[in-house]
Amino acid sequence: MENIDTVTVDYSPITGQPNCYVVRFTDSEKVLSVPLDEENRHYQEILEWVAEGNTITDNGGGE
């Protein structure tokens, strides 16, 4: 994934628990929601993005 703008934790309204990462980009309106699962390649890429010094936005649960 190139040109990531933000990665935000999404909380499930049902469980109140972190559900997925929502990824938005600087160069398109495309949006990804990525399961918190190491078998998912986008999840692995987000971990690499964080390792490069970027930060995942976590606004906490609740609507």
Add this chain to the structure above:
Amino acid sequence: MSYIGNKPTAVPLTSADLEDNIISTAKIQDNAVTAAKYVEAPSFRNLIINGDMSIAQRGTSFTCSNSTGSKYTLDRFQYIDVDTPDSVYTITPSTDVPTGQGFAKSLKVDVATADASLDANDGTQIQQSIEAQNLQHLKIGTSSAESLTLSFWVKSNKTGTYVVRLLQPDSSSRMVSFAYTISSASTWEKKTISIPADTSGNINNDNGSGLNITWWLSAGSSYTSGSLASTWQAYSNGDSAVGQVNLADNTANEWYITGVQLEVGTSASDFEFLPYDVNYQRCARYFYRQDYNTNGSSLPVTHNYGTGNSYGVIFTPVMMRARPTLAYSSASHFLMLYGGSQGAPNQLVREGGNGFAQEFRVDRTGLTAGQSAWTRLDNASATFDLDSEL
């Protein structure tokens, strides 16, 4: 006593007794060979998915550069940039195919921006990763490991040496590389590569990547400085792509490939054509797209859990490899209809699910809990993807 060659006719012949091509079809009487006397090539022998390039769910043209990063193009075939190459490619499904072979599509790589002077660490590749649990019958890492044969049709105006590499991610990227030569410019050529059995590697029995098949398009000196790894060996950058031409050195260059087949054994059988629906379903394990134009224009009806969200389930054509990413083109490409009102959703989000059933959520304010809602793909550019690629 009569003889066939130097063997009495009463003694069964083996393949070793027959000189290659010594018996022509004309010499065999009709119906003389019964089913008991020949071995059919096994079905689903091709370990490559979409080797005939017939499935391209993601679109019809892909711009590939270091600013777009590695990306999937035709189904299951990924463009990879290594480090930061300056080249830009346009990758498309093409109808340019080898004559008389039965193929309708090929994968075309066209150089849009040249990179005539590669940095040492730069490289570009086309790759397919094969799911590990589909490779257990290769018995990699045992004394019974199987030999493989890779065959494909290729064409380029740029002649010379190219390299294809096989790599085992579960075995510290153990690898083997082979050179193939494009001899005649702009002419389809079939290449067949014999891959020795690997009695020392490892492929886990899981849903991860078991084997990466990589066709190099360009390779900086970091990947060409050693000796080509012609037998399975530990990973080495320098032994990966020795001799590889630089396809990206001129915008006039293009490279085509189709009919990719990887199979057990020491010889290449005819390409195994699958019905379109079977080929599609094999691809859909890794990527499923619903768009405005072809697959219908509606998501399943959802149920409003609260005043700001509505839940639904999509049942995919086949069990997906792993929990997929949900990707959509833009919230403004969708229209949510609810309680006599309508408008674009705020966002679509993946919730739970695995296998066949993928749960999703559509967020919008002003919903009434307990009611139903309906979300349509409402723009010609609208896409809704589930992606569990390797």
